[in-house]
Amino acid sequence: MRVILFGTPGVGKGTQAKILAEKYHVVHLSTGDMLRAALEAQTPLGLQAKTYMDKGELVPDAVIIGMIEQVLKSDKAKNGYLLDGFPRTVAQAEALDKILEQTAQKLDRVINLTVLEEEVVRRLSGRITCANCGAIYNKFYQPPKVEGKCDKCGSTDLRQREDDKEETVRRRLKEYHAKTEPVLAYYRAKNLVADVDANKTIEEVTKAIEALTLKRQAEPYSHG
Ligand code: AMP
Secondary structure (H helix, E strand, C coil): CEEEEECCCCCCHHHHHHHHHHHHCCEEEEHHHHHHHHHHCCCHHHHHHHHHHHHCCCCCHHHHHHHHHHHHCCHHHCCCEEEECCCCCHHHHHHHHHHHHHCCCCCCEEEEEECCHHHHHHHHHHEEEECCCCCEEECCCECCCECCECCCCCCCCEECCHHHCHHHHHHHHHHHHHHHHHHHHHHHCCCCEEEEECCCCHHHHHHHHHHHHHHHHHCHHHCC
16 A cells, blocks of 8 residues: 545644554654654754744755655565655655656555645644654544543653644645645646545544545556
């Protein structure tokens, strides 16, 4: 399974990627998570990325492409992957095509998750993440069973992301429309896009994605 989960910030890409990666034993690759890990470790890459992330702007293509290329060409990615938050520009999509060509691989699907914009702001402002295991919750829709405690690992270090504050969210959505939306046209031209209505429950969205990706995998021409 080699699938891109696409859509605006807050649409549920990370939530779905975590569920599907676990179920199908493929790796979940989130460039946002990689950048946050680099920042936590205070690496030069992390510190460079921070200035952009804090403002809700995209990190430059060269930084992102260099970072993801290593992983995509490693053993970690050889059994398939779910890409979450990458590619976010047409230049990144072109770079991914080059990597796929070099590794003699093909994408199965680009799943475009769609949600109303007002809903996005609500989802992001309610989002909390476990700093220990990465589990994602939402204060309004999907709170942890015990307030302030992660259901999965028991950690009490649940945090709101800095860039989930309303003003930064608006900037991120602007970046999405200006730079990321054109990536959809790029993949539509290749007949890879399947739209999924993400205004539904997490389980319903997972089922819709599974139906589309598994169907595609069963089609002989999609392999190569
Ligand atoms: P995310 O966790 O996917 O919402 O990403 C958080 C932030 O990391 C974004 O607002 C960007 O600043 C940066 N980022 C993540 N992935 C990319 C990417 N593919 N291209 C550029 N910037 C990115």
